[in-house]
Amino acid sequence: MAPDGMTRAVRQLLGLGRLLPLGEAADGAWLAEKAADSVLRRAAAAVPGVKLGSLRIGLTDPDAAVEPAVPPPPGALPPGPLRIQADLTADTGGEPLPHRAERLRIALREAASARLGLAVTAVDLRVTDLVEAGQEPVPATPPDEGHGGRDEEAVGEGSARPDEQPDQQPGGEPGEPETAPEGGAGGPDTGDTARRAAAAAAATAVPGVARLTHVLGAPVRLRDDHVQIELATAPGHRALAVAVAVRRAVAASQEGRPTVAVLVTDVE
Secondary structure (H helix, E strand, O other): OOHHHHHHHHHHHHOOOOEEEEOOHHHOEEEEHHHHHHHHHHHHOOOOOEEEEEEEEEEOOHHHOOOOOOOOOOOOOOOOOEEEEEEEEEEOOOOOHHHHHHHHHHHHHHHHHHHHOOOEEEEEEEEEEEEOOOOOOOOOOOOOOOOOOOOOEEOOOOOOOHHHOOOOEOOEOOOOOOOOOOOOOOOOOHHHHHHHHHHHHHHHOOOOEEEEOOOOOOOEEEEOOEEEEEEEEOOOOOHHHHHHHHHHHHHHHOOOOOEEEEEEEEEO
């Protein structure tokens, strides 16, 4: 299997989805799509009369993506504007459906920006089913089981669906998962062990870090003059702000000021 197919299969197996760019290219941070999904669904639940089905996030325009300032996690999308696309079920009562759709669109955009730091520029919604007033809307498809057909009513802002985009985008070459010991062919050495310990201590001391995670590998991964940190953010903290603070703290903890990338795998 090619490297891009391998990393995509691993992410799907682990339930992470795409690795989305947080903030701008200079921020050096990424967020698992699964973590964004949970936050966006909580925001959508506050909009009456609609229920989200499937939801995906991808680049609005792959050609507008730019090179990240630091080496990205394997298979991560490059920095660029993002598009949310979601299916929904609505009831037939209450305010007109276009008004509710706009409320939902606003809720998703605000949550993506304020809670996470995702640069969402478009939200496309498709109505997959209507239920009688007074009935609880039920998602047409479970959140993790794909999308509906192509004949649903579109109430979105565009046409291209993120699930139709390849995971490999210009400017973000996916790499193969590391299989060799992080300290080199001979195994981790004392210097690398100390570096990892210093990076972990610096990261966990940052307000808003709930814990370090190890979904794609070790919580702290070293590669030459680069450090990758994997973490979960605590409630009440914006994911992007936490990630940027972690990058600074980890860089300051290392000799030579290496580049640092942060991958947020969970948002509590």
